Amino acid sequence: MALSRTFMQLRPIVAALGRHKVATLLIVLQVALTLAVASNALFIVATRIVHLSRPTGTDEAHIFVIRNGWKMGQNAAQIDANIRADLDTLRHVAGVRDAFSSQGFPLAGYNANIITRLKLEPDQKTRAQLATFFASDEHTIDTLGISLVAGRNFRPDEITAIGPNDKMSPPGIIVTRSLADKLFPDGSALGKTIYLPDGPAAIIGILASLQGPLKHSSPLDGYTVLVPTHYLDPAGAVYLVRTDSTTMKPVIAATLKALQERSGVRIIDPKEGVFTMAQERERAYADDRSLAVLMSILSGLLLLATAGGIVGLSSFWVSQRRRQIGIRRSLGATTGDILGYFHTENLLIVSGGIVLGALLAFFANLSLMHVYELPRMPLYVPLLGALLLWLLGQLAVWGPARYAAKVPPVVAIRTE
């Protein structure tokens, strides 16, 4: 009932707006710009939050990383012996659950020796499948806290040792399920032979999931290979250590103390040489997080500014129309009618702004897609923004409208 009466007022509302063309246009423009900017900004926030929450598939809360540099002049055999001795030391530190050595770690970012190419036939002419790999041993699965869904873990006697310039062709490798399914869509990957750049390898195990060392989403996501080897880079090795409890500080200190025993062979940077996976995650996505926070703050301010503008102009209109309101009231209009009038008026104006703003939002998104690597904005983003603005408009006009509804009918006959 009240609603139909409100809509009967549409004609006079539109006619009244016609008398305030500029002010109406200003609110429409403001709502349109707000929708265009806020929906794009919030969309950017959403894409960044996807980065932030990108899982590595590992037990990050219990893992820390040691970047261990080797002193110059050690040959491959010495480095291999160092790694074996270090791993033995690490695994016996109180509070350490397990450890292994690798050439990379999750979230490390791009590096030249983390990528390998896989072929199904030795002389395959089509493009090889790219994947990232971790040098691993029989402790890798336990250290990372990942799980096998099929096949078996490496055996200690399968672990080899290779340098950056040696051929990498292990007899057996472990791959993630997504890589296995990509290579063998029929699900028959286990036991099959595939070809690394340097030779064939059988798939002996399949992991549920594991991210490679890349930190940003890429086409390689989830395509990870475990290669059973110690990586003898003369520059250094990476030790990944899983602890029993999440209080890692004492364990890290104990670990470093234990490694101190053979300090002559290594260089560990006191500042950047040891870090937890949590710290690494923080660092890897610092840029995304700051952008997300910044855009959220700006969007919030933007919405507040728009609400403020609506309150300001509506109050002005109310004060301008006091006499008219008084006349309507004395002719029988209820306070509900007056409230309805202003809310409907606001709905009309904001709707106009939303139509214009949705168009602007899409054009802005299109041009941002060219400059930044942004995906196309799905329809629901401006739709959500529109809902938010409708709500915001109604809330903003609520105060002035209530003030208007309080105007007593006597104003109509009073001269100011």
Added chain:
Amino acid sequence: MGGYYVVLALRSSARSKALTALVIVLLGFGVAACMVSYAVFRATTSDPLPAKSSHLYIPQIDNVGAAYNDQGEPIETLSYIDAMALWRARKASRLTLLYATTWQVESGNPLIPAMSLGGDAVTADFFSMFDVPFRFGGGWTADDDAQRATVAVISRHLNETLFAGQNSVGREIRLDGQLFRIGGVLEDWNPRPRFFDAGSHGTVYAFDDAGDIYIPFTRATDMKKDSTFVYCPTASRQSDTSHWDAYLHSECDRIDAWVELATPVDVDRYREYLRNYAGEQQSLGRFSWAPNIRLRSLTDWLPYWQISPSTSTLSMLVSASFLLIVLVNVVGLMLARFMRRAPEIGIRRALGASRSAIYRQFLTEAATMGFVGGLLGVALTLLGVWGAGGLFEPNIARLVHADTSLIALTVLLAMTATVVSALYPTWRASQTQPAWQIKIN
């Protein structure tokens, strides 16, 4: 008269407190958002070498072809083969080849543990081309380059660590086990971004501090030092990297090259030389594609490689839109404010004030509000710049700072913006018909 209008403005503001406060708060936030974004933007896009940036050029030669280049653009670094070809050709007045790498550093002092430190392998012209300041000693000569001399230049910071800040020229340090004579100690030198070795150090690390050690390029190559960041076609070890010599002469791109060219004619000539060189390589069968070369100046190169983080440009864009929306808002509020004063305007006009006097009065009023909004903006900007420390990565956050120019710009922006947005409302106010207003209604 201006002073009187300011007093009038303050008086009318006191009468409509809520509306005035709203305008000032909006302005303050709008301007502050812009200024904080601008402070970050300024920090990340500043020219690292303003005196020379338009004379320093980066030669790029596509040696990997369409399959592996960067969407048609040559890789930012050169292969060793091409770098040496440019070096031997001597077609530019000055040329520097360099690459970022790391060394294990030991001094004679047994109390200081061995460290792994970064720096660059550079040719002799490096120090003069990039105006690198010396505290003690100096660089080395082209002769030293040719003789693969074991001479090193170290940073002031490393000199403090190893030699307690004393003049260490002539003393020795051990890099990767080899003895080097210290030829010079730098002053604090930390160009932002770290442009000079961006390709071989990795463009994502452009805001890292400059390294601590510089040694001759030829000596570093003899020591088989590799670049920090290497682009090998396909990363599938298609190039044979199993032996240093084979690796050195592979198609892996890993060397930053810079040429100094004084005049546009020189630039054209050098570009022509690069094209001919690439054409030669094509006819020799090394390249199976038409010459694909670039010669960008440092000024053009910085935006091209988008070294500045996308965060700063995006926030600049959104903040500017925010200010625009605030201004639309202010136009509306000013309109309300001025229209409400129609009776006052009517009386002033009836008493003989001209339209231009009305203009002056209301624009002064706008400027006054803009000034107050600007002051609030300054406070918020300072707050925001302080808060930027928690928002951005530390190596960018510490570049962001407020100075007098930023503060002046804030107030100026606020005042200009308010006056511009008051133009239409003022015009409307000046159109007020005196007769209508002084008639008793």
